[in-house]
Amino acid sequence: MSVLDNLGINPGLMLIWAIAFIVLYTVLTRFIYDPLTNVLNERRNRIAKGLEDAAAAARARENAEADAEKILAQARSEAQKVIDESRGRGEEVAGTIEQEARQEAARIQYDAQNEAVAIRNTELGNLREQVLNISVAVASRILDENISKTKQKALVNGFIADLPEGAKGLGGSVEVVSAMPLTEAEQGKISSEVGADEAEFTVDPSILGGLIVRWSGGMVDGSVRSQLNELARSLN
Amino acid sequence: MDPQSTIVLGKAIGAGLAMIGAAGGGIGIGLSVGGAVMAMGRNPDHTATIQTNMILGVAFAEAVAIYALVVSLIILFVLS
Amino acid sequence: MNSFWNGKRRFVALLMFLAGVFVALRVPPVIPFIQLPGENFPAGFNVPFTDIRLTNTFVGSVIVWILLLLFVVYVSRRRPKDGNEVPTGGFYYLFEVLFEGLMGFVGGIAGGRHFRLIFNMFMTIFLVVLLANWMELIPGVDTIGFIHAHTKEKYDAQTGEYKVITTDGYEIYQGFLGISYVNGQCDWISPADEAAADQAALVAAEMAALNAEQELEVKAAYARYQAEHDDHSEGDQAEAAGGGHGDDHGEAAGESDQVADAYNEPLAAREAEKSARADRGCYTGVGPAPWADDGAEDAQADDKKRDIPLHPDPRSEEAKLVPWVVLPFVRVPSTDLNMTLTLALISFVMIQYIGFKALGIGYLTKFFNFGTLFKSPLGGIDVAVGLLELIGDFAKILSFSFRLLGNIFAGSILLFVMSFLVPILPWPFFILEFFVGVIQALVFALLTAIFMNLATISHHHDDEHDHADAH
Numbered sequence: 212m213s214v215l216d217n218l219g220i221n222p223g224l225m226l227i228w229a230i231a232f233i234v235l236y237t238v239l240t241r242f243i244y245d246p247l248t249n250v251l252n253e254r255r256n257r258i259a260k261g262l263e264d265a266a267a268a269a270r271a272r273e274n275a276e277a278d279a280e281k282i283l284a285q286a287r288s289e290a291q292k293v294i295d296e297s298r299g300r301g302e303e304v305a306g307t308i309e310q311e312a313r314q315e316a317a318r319i320q321y322d323a324q325n326e327a328v329a330i331r332n333t334e335l336g337n338l339r340e341q342v343l344n345i346s347v348a349v350a351s352r353i354l355d356e357n358i359s360k361t362k363q364k365a366l367v368n369g370f371i372a373d374l375p376e377g378a379k380g381l382g383g384s385v386e387v388v389s390a391m392p393l394t395e396a397e398q399g400k401i402s403s404e405v406g407a408d409e410a411e412f413t414v415d416p417s418i419l420g421g422l423i424v425r426w427s428g429g430m431v432d433g434s435v436r437s438q439l440n441e442l443a444r445s446l447n
Numbered sequence: 448m449d450p451q452s453t454i455v456l457g458k459a460i461g462a463g464l465a466m467i468g469a470a471g472g473g474i475g476i477g478l479s480v481g482g483a484v485m486a487m488g489r490n491p492d493h494t495a496t497i498q499t500n501m502i503l504g505v506a507f508a509e510a511v512a513i514y515a516l517v518v519s520l521i522i523l524f525v526l527s
Numbered sequence: 528m529n530s531f532w533n534g535k536r537r538f539v540a541l542l543m544f545l546a547g548v549f550v551a552l553r554v555p556p557v558i559p560f561i562q563l564p565g566e567n568f569p570a571g572f573n574v575p576f577t578d579i580r581l582t583n584t585f586v587g588s589v590i591v592w593i594l595l596l597l598f599v600v601y602v603s604r605r606r607p608k609d610g611n612e613v614p615t616g617g618f619y620y621l622f623e624v625l626f627e628g629l630m631g632f633v634g635g636i637a638g639g640r641h642f643r644l645i646f647n648m649f650m651t652i653f654l655v656v657l658l659a660n661w662m663e664l665i666p667g668v669d670t671i672g673f674i675h676a677h678t679k680e681k682y683d684a685q686t687g688e689y690k691v692i693t694t695d696g697y698e699i700y701q702g703f704l705g706i707s708y709v710n711g712q713c714d715w716i717s718p719a720d721e722a723a724a725d726q727a728a729l730v731a732a733e734m735a736a737l738n739a740e741q742e743l744e745v746k747a748a749y750a751r752y753q754a755e756h757d758d759h760s761e762g763d764q765a766e767a768a769g770g771g772h773g774d775d776h777g778e779a780a781g782e783s784d785q786v787a788d789a790y791n792e793p794l795a796a797r798e799a800e801k802s803a804r805a806d807r808g809c810y811t812g813v814g815p816a817p818w819a820d821d822g823a824e825d826a827q828a829d830d831k832k833r834d835i836p837l838h839p840d841p842r843s844e845e846a847k848l849v850p851w852v853v854l855p856f857v858r859v860p861s862t863d864l865n866m867t868l869t870l871a872l873i874s875f876v877m878i879q880y881i882g883f884k885a886l887g888i889g890y891l892t893k894f895f896n897f898g899t900l901f902k903s904p905l906g907g908i909d910v911a912v913g914l915l916e917l918i919g920d921f922a923k924i925l926s927f928s929f930r931l932l933g934n935i936f937a938g939s940i941l942l943f944v945m946s947f948l949v950p951i952l953p954w955p956f957f958i959l960e961f962f963v964g965v966i967q968a969l970v971f972a973l974l975t976a977i978f979m980n981l982a983t984i985s986h987h988h989d990d991e992h993d994h995a996d997a998h
Contacts, residue, residue, distance in 0.1 A: 214521070214525050216564075217524050217525040217563075217564070218520070218521075218524060218525060218563060218564060218864050219563055219564020219565055219582070219584075219863060219864055219865065220564075220864050220865060220868065221579060221582075221865055223574070223577055223579040224574070224579060224582070224585055224865040225865050225868060225869045225872075227574070227585075228588065228865055228866055228869040228870075229869050229872070229873060231588070231592050232651070232655065232869065232870065232873055235592065235595055235596075235651060235655060236647065236648070236651045238596065238599055239595070239599060239647070239650070239651050239654070240647045240651075242599050242602075242603045243599060243602050243603065243606075244643075244646070244647050244650060246603070246606065247602075247606055247623075247626060248630070248643075250606065250607055250608070250609060250610055251610075251623075251626075251627055251630070252610075253609055253610025253611075254607075254610035255610075256610065257610045257611065495635040495636070499635075499636050499977060502970065502973055502974065502977065503974075503977055506926065506930075506970070506974050509926070509930060510922060510925075510926035510930075513925065513926045513929045513930050513933060514925070514926075516929055516933045517925065517929050520563060520929075523563075524562075524563045524564075
C-alpha cells in the first residue's frame with residue numbers, strides 16, 4: 212500500500228483511465244479508423260483503376276499514333292504523286308495555252324494587218340473618187356476646156372487599170388499590183404484578161420498608176436513610176 | 448551529521464548507483480541499432496523486417512535499464 | 528481570423544519573445560521541486576463522483592481525452608465520405624498522411640487476419656500517448672498553478688489518516704496587483720530552523736564567552752604564580768592580593784570587553800547572515816532574536832512554529848511561517864504511473880486476448896510447455912523457457928509503463944531545469960522533447976503491435992500454424 216502510494220498509483224484513477232481508454236478506442240474505431248480505412252481502400256482501388264485506365268489509354272494512343280503515322284506517310288506519298296501529276300499537267304496546259312496564245316496573237320496580228328490593209332484600201336477607194344475629181348478639175352483648168360466627165364473618168368480609170376501588153380493570157384497564180392484599189396468589175400475584167408486561174412490584187416500607192424503583174428515566170432511593169440523613170444533616163 | 452541528512456545521502460548514493468545499470472541498456476541498444484543499420488545498409492530490401500526485430504531487441508535491452516530506473520525510483524520515492 | 532494567423536504576423540512571436548525576456552528578468556526563477564506522484568490539488572478538489580483527490584496529472588489526462596474527442600469530431604467532419612471525394616482542410620491532410628503511412632507500417636509488421644484489431648489498438652495508443660507526451664511542450668503546463676503551502680500529506684497506514692508534513696519550499700512575495708508569487712531566490716528556512724539557528728548562535732556565544740573567561744582566569748592564575756615567585760613577602764603578598772584585586776577592578780573593563788567580544792562574535796555572524804538574507808528580501812525568522820529581548824519572545828516563536836497552518840491566506844502574516852511552492856494546475860499525464868501502468872496493463876491484456884483468439888486454448892502451451900517434457904531430452908529446457916516467457920510477459924507491464932514514464936518524466940524535468948538555467952532559450956530542448964514524445968509514443972504503440980502479432984503466431988510452427996490457419 213505504501214509503495215503504491217509513494218509511486219502515486221491509485222486504483223480508482225487507473226480504473227477511470229481504463230474506462231476512458233476503452234471509450235476512446237471505441238469512438239476512434241467507430242468514427243475514424245473504420246470509415247477512413249474504407250475510404251482509403253476505395254481511393255486506392257480507384258487510383259489503381261485510374262492508373263490501369265491510363266495505361267490502357269496510353270497503349271491505345273500509341274497504337275493510334277502508329278496508325279496516324281502510317282496514314283500520314285501514305286497521304287504524303289499520294290500527295291507527292293498528285294503534285295507531280297498536276298505539275299506535269301500544268302506544264303502541258305501551260306504549253307497549250309502558250310501555243311494557243313501565240314496562235315491567237317498571230318491571228319490577231321494577221322487580222323489586224325488584214326484590217327489595216329482593208330482600211331487602207333477603203334480609204335484609198337474613197338480617195339480615188341477625189342483623185343478623179345481633182346484630176347478632172349486640174350485637167351479642165353490645164354486644157355481650158357470642159358472635157359466630159361465620163362471621158363475623163365475613163366481616161367483616169369484606164370490610167371489606173373490599164374493592163375500592160377505581154378501580160379495577157381497567162382496561167383497559174385498571178386499577183387497584180389495597183390496604185391489604187393480596184394473595183395470588183397475591174398478586178399474581174401483584169402482576171403479574165405490575164406486569164407489566170409488565181410489572181411491576187413495588192414495595192415501599192417508608190418507606183419502612182421498603172422499595173423504591175425507578177426507571175427511565176429516573170430513580171431510586166433506597166434506602172435507610171437517605171438514609165439516616168441524611163442522618160443527621165445531618155446531625157447538625160 | 449543528523450540522521451535525516453544521512454538518510455538523504457544514502458538515498459542519493461543508492462539511486463545513483465542503481466542507475467549504473469542503465470549503462471548496460473545503453474550499450475545493448477547501441478550495439479543492436481548499429482548492427483541493424485549495417486544490415487539495412489547491406490540489404491535495404493529487408494528494412495521492414497530488420498526494423499521490427501531491432502525495435503524488439505531495443506525494447507528488451509531497454510527493459511534492463513528500466514529495471515534500474517524502477518529501483519532508483521523506489522529508492523528515492525518509496526523508501527522513507 | 529485566418530488572415531491573422533497566416534504566418535505574416537510574425538510580430539506575435541517577437542512579442543512573446545520579449546515577454547519571455549521580461550518575465551525572465553522580472554521574476555526570479557523557481558528551482559524545480561520534483562515529485563513522482565501527481566501533486567494533489569488542495570483539499571476539496573475531488574475527482575467528480577468519487578472521493579479520490581484530484582491530481583494535476585489527472586487534469587492533464589482529462590485534457591488529453593477532451594482533445595482527442597474534439598479531434599474525432601474534426602476528422603469525422605473533414606474526412607471524405609467516399610473514395611471519389613477529394614478531402615479538404617490543411618490539418619486533415621497531415622493526419623491522413625500520418626494515418627496512411629502508419630497503416631502501411633503496421634501492415635508490414637502485422638498484416639494478417641488480425642490486422643484491423645492490431646492497427647486500431649496501435650493507432651489509439653499512439654494518439655493517446657502522443658497527445659499526452661506533447662502536453663509538456665505547452666507553455667504553462669508544469670509552471671502555472673496554485674501557490675500552494677508546501678505541506679506534504681502522508682498517508683498513515685496505522686491511523687488511516689493523512690498526516691501533514693512540512694517540506695522544503697520557497698517564500699512567497701506580493702507581486703503585481705497583489706498577486707503572490709514564489710521567490711525562488713530564498714530557500715525556505717522554517718521558523719523552527721530559524722529558532723534553532725538562533726539558539727545555536729546563542730549557545731555558541733555563551734560557550735565562547737565561557738572559553739574567554741576561562742582563558743582570562745588561567746592568565747590571571749599564571750600572573751599570580753609569577754608574582755608569588757617574584758616576591759615572597761607577606762605584605763607584598765597581601766599587597767599583591769589587594770593590588771591584584773585592585774588591578775582586577777582596573778583590568779575588569781578590558782577583560783569583560785574581551786569576554787563580551789567573544790560572546791558577541793557568533794551572534795554578530797548570525798545577525799550578518801540574517802541581514803544578508805533580509806537584504807535579498809527574504810524572510811529572517813519570527814520575531815526578534817532571543818538575545819535581543821527576554822525569553823518571552825522566544826517562547827512565542829516556539830508557539831508559532833508548532834502550529835504551521837496547512838492552507839493559510841497568502842496575504843496574511845501567517846504566510847511567513849509556511850513554505851510555498853507552485854502546484855501546477857496541469858502536469859503531463861505521461862509522468863504519472865496511473866496512466867502508463869493502465870496503458871501497459873491494457874496492452875498486456877490485449878496481447879493475451881489476441882493470443883487466445885488466434886490460437887484458442889493452445890496459446891497456453893507457450894507458457895506451460897509440458898508437451899515435449901517426456902518425448903525429448905530437451906523437454907525440461909522447453910518447460911523452463913515457457914516459464915521464462917510467462918515472467919517476461921509480466922515484465923512487459925513493468926517495462927512498458929516505466930519506459931514511457933521515465934522518458935517523459937526525465938524530459939519534463941529537463942525542460943524545467945533548462946528553463947531555470949537559461950530562462951529565455953530552452954527551445955532546442957523543446958525540439959528534442961518534441962521528437963522524444965513522438966518516438967516514445969511510436970515505441971509504445973509499435974511494441975504493442977509487435978507483441979500482439981507475435982502472440983498470434985504459434986509457438987510450434989510446423990503443426991499448429993496450419994491449425995491456426997484452418998480456423
